Amino acid sequence: MRLHAPDTTPERIGFLLLPRFAMVAFFSAVEPLRIANRISGETLFDWATISQDGGPVTASNGMTLDADYAMAAAPNVPSLAVCASFAPEAGIDDALLDWLRARAAANCVVGGVDTGCFALAAAGLLDDQTVTLHWESLPEFRARFPRVDAVESIFEVTPDSFSCAGGSAAIDMSLDLIRRRHGDRLVKRVREQLIHDPGRRPASRQRDRGRPDDPNLQKALDLMEANLEAPLAIGELAARLNLSWRSLERLFVRHLGSSPQRVYLDRRLSHAQRLLRDTRHSVMDIALACGFASASSFTRAFRRRHGLTPSAWRQLP
Numbered sequence: 001m002r003l004h005a006p007d008t009t010p011e012r013i014g015f016l017l018l019p020r021f022a023m024v025a026f027f028s029a030v031e032p033l034r035i036a037n038r039i040s041g042e043t044l045f046d047w048a049t050i051s052q053d054g055g056p057v058t059a060s061n062g063m064t065l066d067a068d069y070a071m072a073a074a075p076n077v078p079s080l081a082v083c084a085s086f087a088p089e090a091g092i093d094d095a096l097l098d099w100l101r102a103r104a105a106a107n108c109v110v111g112g113v114d115t116g117c118f119a120l121a122a123a124g125l126l127d128d129q130t131v132t133l134h135w136e137s138l139p140e141f142r143a144r145f146p147r148v149d150a151v152e153s154i155f156e157v158t159p160d161s162f163s164c165a166g167g168s169a170a171i172d173m174s175l176d177l178i179r180r181r182h183g184d185r186l187v188k189r190v191r192e193q194l195i196h197d198p199g200r201r202p203a204s205r206q207r208d209r210g211r212p213d214d215p216n217l218q219k220a221l222d223l224m225e226a227n228l229e230a231p232l233a234i235g236e237l238a239a240r241l242n243l244s245w246r247s248l249e250r251l252f253v254r255h256l257g258s259s260p261q262r263v264y265l266d267r268r269l270s271h272a273q274r275l276l277r278d279t280r281h282s283v284m285d286i287a288l289a290c291g292f293a294s295a296s297s298f299t300r301a302f303r304r305r306h307g308l309t310p311s312a313w314r315q316l317p
Contacts, residue, residue, distance in 0.1 A: 010037075010044055011078065012045075012047065012048065013045065013047045013048075013077060014049075015080075016081070017051055017059075018057070020059065022166050026059075028167065031174075031194070033045040035190045035193045039189050049065065053071075078109065081110075081113050084112070084113070084114055097123040100119065109160065109162065112131065113166060114165070114166030118144075121148050126145070130149040130158065132150065136274050138152055139271050216241050220252075223237060228267065228291055229288070229289050234260050248260055272289075276310055277314075
């Protein structure tokens with residue numbers, strides 16, 4: 001998936017499968033390559049699956065997949081995709097980080113699928129680069145790794161890295177690879193086999209959230225999403241949009257039937273809910289990541305919304 005083609009055919013890609021990786025994203029990345037091989041009548045792409053210890057890896061859907069290699073025995077490949085999903089930091093340890101750094105030092109282009117960029121960023125391999133990952137994890141990623149430019153796009157490809165948002169976005173990224181290597185004609189035939197809509201572009205947003213017609217409202221919502229950890233005062237939010245406080249209030253009530261304060265709080269609590277479900281962070285750390293000054297203020301707001309404390313909600317089956 002590197003930008004510049006390697007010197008050999010087939011082009012080999014490694015897929016490092018971390019615990020609870022997204023099976024749908026992995027298969028979505030591989031299937032276009034398989035179809036390209038079949039249509040062309042030759043092996044244009046080859047791939048290998050890698051796990052930390054060489055054993056099978058359990059995906060987020062509970063299914064297991066055998067790995068071809070352990071990290072220590074994996075062959076050199078021009079491109080390596082780190083595949084993760086829920087709890088992306090669960091499998092990260094010093095051995096993994098050292099191995100990723102060694103691969104990058106050996107001119108392997110490393111990238112992330114779904115939330116795989118957490119491991120790459122922890123290894124210090126993404127500083128000052130533009131990446132994407134699943135929209136649910138963007139706020140936490142941005143807070144953890146402020147030196148990485150994390151955007152909500154379908155996929156990103158640079159000379160030094162690649163990344164996609166997971167799910168069907170991996171199809172788009174693999175189709176882009178096929179197009180760059182072997183042209184539009186082949187990618188069109190692969191897309192037809194996948195019955196895939198050609199309308200999405202790399203910079204397309206991951207979610208169709210029914211973007212409001214009013215551009216000021218959309219800008220306000222985008223500012224809220226980008227400032228969950230350190231919430232903006234409503235007056236500052238209005239000032240950034242060149243609106244008065246009252247105009248901003250009327251805008252939200254007219255389109256969303258709620259005040260900007262309530263919408264902002266709901267978004268922070270929704271992010272907290274995802275962190276409680278998908279990470280092992282303490283309630284205090286989650287409170288701070290969602291813009292609450294203390295665990296007690298977070299607990300009160302969370303209980304008003306869900307009827308349970310964050311700790312009790314986390315214990316639900």
